């Protein structure tokens with residue numbers, strides 16, 4: 001009996017965790033435990049023996065049970081203490097500073113443009129970047145032999161083998177949205193359509209993907225004079241620079257008649273680009289009175305309606321606004337240029353250093 005007592009009380013004291021403790025409980029006082037088996041033997045004893053052994057066994061069982069309970073509580077305490085120690089948090093520590101990201105200059109300029117035209121009553125229309133050749137060319141009065149349709153300018157999507165329909169294109173301008181918008185709402189209409197466009201071209205002022213914002217205003221008697229006022233008003237609001245100078249040049253687009261390209265006075269002196277000064281001109285937009293054939297293609301009656309359209313290069317405007325002389329910097333350089341032009345760069349260490357310059 002004493003042996004049993006020492007064996008189990010010792011083992012309970014040494015138990016490392018709850019599972020070990022449970023194992024000991026089963027061994028000692030479980031249904032087939034050593035103490036329980038001993039108690040079963042009581043039945044076979046003489047009354048005298050039973051009177052002696054019964055209370056002793058009961059006392060041993062009680063003792064083991066309370067040792068188990070005490071040890072269990074001690075283990076739980078220790079576990080809690082360990083958690084409190086390990087998970088301790090100093091809420092008074094100052095936070096780790098996170099550098100803030102910044103909106104891309106092109107997105108920012110797009111928002112600014114949208115706000116200015118919204119003030120003049122233009123809402124925003126959208127169209128797909130993968131466009132059918134009908135929307136991108138035919139509906140805009142660009143005949144099949146027009147150079148813009150040749151391979152060197154346009155990115156063509158490939159068709160499945162055996163599919164002989166004309167290929168879709170990456171839209172080369174935002175003008176197809178003119179057609180989609182007029183088809184959707186008819187005339188009168190006043191919309192802008194900002195978005196990505198694609199051309200196979202790459203130099204200081206051209207990237208294969210760039211951004212345009214299309215403008216379209218159709219009414220009963222909208223004229224070239226309205227166009228000129230809207231564009232001048234826009235440039236004044238956008239550049240916020242005294243003496244922004246525009247130059248309207250007679251031009252040609254298949255989808256406008258008459259047409260004008262608009263340049264802005266700038267200087268490229270000492271590797272920086274400035275507006276409103278210097279002897280250079282940078283073309284920023286194409287415009288004109290919407291061609292009657294374009295109105296017809298979009299389901300608008302040209303004998304009842306007329307108006308203007310324009311397409312502005314958003315990236316060009318961003319270059320001018322921020323004085324960034326090379327357009328390619330927007331899309332294929334690292335973040336250093338952003339810092340150089342006064343934008344605080346994104347720095348997110350959790351992205352496995354992928355964004356660090």
Ligand code: PHE
Pocket residue numbers: 172173174175253256285286287288309310311312
């Ligand atoms: N779509 C023309 C271009 O990409 C710009 C333009 C738009 C010209 C609307 C006239 C009217 O060059």
